[in-house]
Amino acid sequence: MGGQTDEVRRRIEADINSGELPPGSKLGSERELAEHYGVSRSSLRQVLAALEESGMVNRAIGRSGGTFVGHAKVERDLSGVVGVPAYLASQGYIAGSRILSTQIAIPDHRTQRALSLSGSDFVVDIRRIRLADGNPISLEHAQLPADRFPGLLERPLGGSIYELLAQHYDLVPGEAEEHIEAVNATETEASMLGVKPKAALLLITRTTRDTNGVPFEFSRDLFRGDRTRIAVTAPGHGIRADTHHSGGIVELRAVESARTISRSDRSNDKTL
Structure with missing residues (x-):
């Protein structure tokens, strides 16, 4: 990932690690997150894929889908x-x-x-x-x-x-x-x-x-x-x-x- 996506990942990780978002809570849709962090949706998908692999977030598709805070290990x-x-x-x-x-x-x-x-x-x-x-x-x-x-x-x-x-x-x-x-x-x-x-x-x-x-x-x-x-x-x-x-x-x-x-x-x- 490039500099911008690395920065976005650090910001998302900081928001999650602050403790204000408990495990299982919804971060938002891709569109909402892209607007909030000021990044393109394609770049955001790279960030979310890396965070999902690490277990920090979970992504779900469908009408009730979105990005959710992962559970602690x-x-x-x-x-x-x-x-x-x-x-x-x-x-x-x-x-x-x-x-x-x-x-x-x-x-x-x-x-x-x-x-x-x-x-x-x-x-x-x-x-x-x-x-x-x-x-x-x-x-x-x-x-x-x-x-x-x-x-x-x-x-x-x-x-x-x-x-x-x-x-x-x-x-x-x-x-x-x-x-x-x-x-x-x-x-x-x-x-x-x-x-x-x-x-x-x-x-x-x-x-x-x-x-x-x-x-x-x-x-x-x-x-x-x-x-x-x-x-x-x-x-x-x-x-x-x-x-x-x-x-x-x-x-x-x-x-x-x-x-x-x-x-x-x-x-x-x-x-x-």
């Missing part, structure tokens, strides 16, 4: 094993979920390996849409050994599974290994998450173990790229044990090729 901290409701609440969001399906199922080979199961074992299979302030942020597919958690499907599954396991099965997560990659949304995934087909999603594949190192959960979660950022705190050589240091932030952008990040998280955090 949810931060997914990989420093501990914490349930979705807990980290959403810590960031000021109202957590919610919609249960898509629950069943006792035969695990595929990948799940068998992750949970150290045999071909004759079964898993509790739970699929949900996670919500932040009523808006979809992720698709969650969790599988747990059925023999270890009898009656789990009869319990309320709208909140944190980790809390249920702590309350009814005396289990606390001790370690989680997570693999992270950027993928593109299928039409079905896009429809459920409220994004466009092929939009950037963050796939987190997680194997969670108890304090004895026994795996009890294998989960594949898809997070909206425009609503999610990853926080990682990693100590370096020579950092004192009592030194406080800030974590790195990983932002997701739309990509065609995927990169995978593998890491292990160890935590005794019981706030799940």
Whole structure:
């Protein structure tokens, strides 16, 4: 973008960051915005396209269309094993979920390996849409050994599974290994998450173990790229044990090729 469009982008970003326009509020039509910022509609479209890619605005067409302020990003901290409701609440969001399906199922080979199961074992299979302030942020597919958690499907599954396991099965997560990659949304995934087909999603594949190192959960979660950022705190050589240091932030952008990040998280955090 040129100098004029860069200036217009900075002005729009400043207006949004001022806090006067809450997430979801309408900025205006292309014609109204072009007149307000004194720029041609073709130049404005370039600016809006860049802002939409960054997640700062959303554009809708039709009679009720226009440009709307985007929602803030949810931060997914990989420093501990914490349930979705807990980290959403810590960031000021109202957590919610919609249960898509629950069943006792035969695990595929990948799940068998992750949970150290045999071909004759079964898993509790739970699929949900996670919500932040009523808006979809992720698709969650969790599988747990059925023999270890009898009656789990009869319990309320709208909140944190980790809390249920702590309350009814005396289990606390001790370690989680997570693999992270950027993928593109299928039409079905896009429809459920409220994004466009092929939009950037963050796939987190997680194997969670108890304090004895026994795996009890294998989960594949898809997070909206425009609503999610990853926080990682990693100590370096020579950092004192009592030194406080800030974590790195990983932002997701739309990509065609995927990169995978593998890491292990160890935590005794019981706030799940």
